[in-house]
Amino acid sequence: MATSGRSAIIVGAGIGGLATALALQNTGWKVHIIERSGSTAGPGTGLSLLPNGTAALERLGVLREFERVSVPVHGGTLDLDGRPIMAWDQEEVSSRYGRPIRTVHRADLMSLLAGALAVNTVHRGLPVVRFEPGAPTSTVTLENGGQQSAELVVGADGLHSVVRKGLIGGPAPRSSGITAFRAICPSPDQGAGNLPWGETWGPGAVFGITPLSGNRIYWYGTISNEEFRTSSLPTLKAMALDRFGHWNQGIAQVIRQTPEEAVMAHELFDRKPEPVWSGRSATLVGDAAHPMLPFLGQGACQALEDAVALADALAAHGSVREGLLAYDAERVPRTSRIVNRSRTMGRLAQLERPGLRKMRDTVLRLIPRQLRLKQLDSVLGPSAS
Ligand SMILES: Cc1cc2nc3c(=O)[nH]c(=O)nc-3n(C[C@H](O)[C@H](O)[C@H](O)COP(=O)(O)OP(=O)(O)OC[C@H]3O[C@@H](n4cnc5c(N)ncnc54)[C@H](O)[C@@H]3O)c2cc1C
Incomplete structure (x- = not known):
């Protein structure tokens, strides 16, 4: 694994790691991803990508491929009798945000991101067991005893991130x-x-x-x-x-x-949002940075936004440190709000008591459709902040 020049190590080949590798390669970085799993098969579940996630895929240059493997969905929330609580249709979503909501098999999304990377970017079967931040380089230690250093290390290693632990510590999820x-x-x-x-x-x-x-x-x-x-x-x-x-x-x-x-x-x-993710030569993306509950369908969408924002911030600043400060300034406030909002949405969706559920459904039905969508502008808008 050569790591000389403007080069980065990414820990984790999930959606966040693959997208970040692609965004960095698109802006001239040499990137190596270190992934603990030996298998290329992604998890066997689906995923909704909302317009902001799809906008990030367009920036990454893989929108066409994504449209080939995903389908647009109609949606909304129903009560037990099948009556809409919050209905919306794709025409409304598309006309407001420029694109529909689509669902995709996770494995298909991961494979199209991996397929867009330079050959030999992903190195599998290599668990990272320790991360040490530093300057001008940070270092990861592998389970096999090997060590790798780079001027940029990105923790894309999910909920129980080893990189996060070495970089910002903090409480458990x-x-x-x-x-x-x-x-x-x-x-x-x-x-x-x-x-x-x-x-x-x-x-x-x-x-x-x-x-x-x-x-x-x-x-x-x-x-x-x-x-x-x-x-x-x-x-x-x-x-x-x-x-x-x-x-x-x-x-x-x-x-x-x-x-x-x-x-x-x-x-x-999820995790309580932290005010800082980055060190002098390392940062976090995706669930390593901001794990959130799935009730707004934003975890992967935000990981894709992170990838684009990180590459943009590094391209716009002379040093990695300045780029990482700009990345934190752009991403921490936005994702913190979405973490908190996803938790609130989860509480609302999981209400148990009949009286409270009835009150919730009545109030939500009274909100005009356009106003309901407008409330999502700060999350779904492609350049939302
Ligand atoms: C039930 C549920 C439904 C969801 N639905 C949606 C949805 O509809 N829309 C949406 O946008 N999001 C959704 N999400 C959120 C989304 O799945 C996650 O936010 C997203 O997958 C995070 O990607 P990631 O790459 O950051 O992390 P991960 O997918 O967790 O990837 C981390 C990678 O790092 C690797 N790794 C971990 N530790 C190490 C190590 N020590 N060394 C080397 N490699 C390591 C792992 O093997 C893995 O490949 C949902 C989540 C859940 C739980």
Whole structure:
């Protein structure tokens, strides 16, 4: 791994790491990604990319490829009777933000980002066990004992980031008290039109269904950790069917046709926003910097924005240090607001008590559609800040 010249090491080849590598290579950096996993297969789940995420992909030069592997979605939030709580359609979203919301298989997004990189950028099967910030270079230590230094090290190593620990320390991720089920299944041959597309909000739980390319469906459901831990059902599929199947026949149909091994469940975490991410020759992107709850669909979108903003800031400033200061100044306030807003949205979506849910639904239905979208301008607008 040659790291001479204007060169960077990125730890982690998730969406954030791959996008950052591409953004830096596009502006002339030599980049090496060090990834602990030996496998190129991305996680088997779906992802919604909102207009701001897609705008970042356009800046990265991969919009066409993205459009080929993703599909536009209609959406909104429904109550248990299938009545809209917050409806929107793609025409409204597209006319306001210049592009629709699209869903994609994560593996497809990761593979198109990886495919746009210079050959031999990603080095797999190499867990990083320690990070030491410094100047003019920072250093990562690999599990195999090897060490690599560069004038720029980017921690793109996710929620439990080793780079973050060495760079800014701080408390452990905070639990949301929520567990999410996720799965991909084939689209039904008949009756797909009757599925409750979008997100259904039930008592203390949420269930979402979105289409994916290749005649597939991505679904997810969230429940409290307590409920998840105390379930006596033998499989994740049985738990999901028991919790959500009676909400709606379409939901039951989608869960039933999902292979048992395709259902996964994870506890959801975020972190309290920190005022600084960068050192003199190192910084963070994506979940390493600002893990957030998924209720605004912004985690990956913000990782893509980080990638573009970091490359722009470094290109606009003479030294890495100045570039990193500008990157923090642009990204920390915006992502901190979105972390907090995602948490609030999660609380709202997971309300349990019938009276509170009824009040929430009534208030949300009273907000005019245009005003509702306007409230998202600061998140979804391509040049939002
Ligand atoms: C249930 C759920 C639904 C979501 N839905 C959406 C959505 O619809 N839209 C959206 O925009 N976002 C969504 N997100 C958020 C999104 O998935 C994440 O924000 C995004 O994947 C973060 O990417 P990342 O590259 O920063 O981190 P990760 O995807 O976690 O990647 C980190 C990479 O670093 C590697 N790594 C970790 N430690 C080391 C180490 N020590 N050494 C070397 N490599 C290491 C890992 O193997 C991994 O490849 C969702 C999240 C969840 C949990």
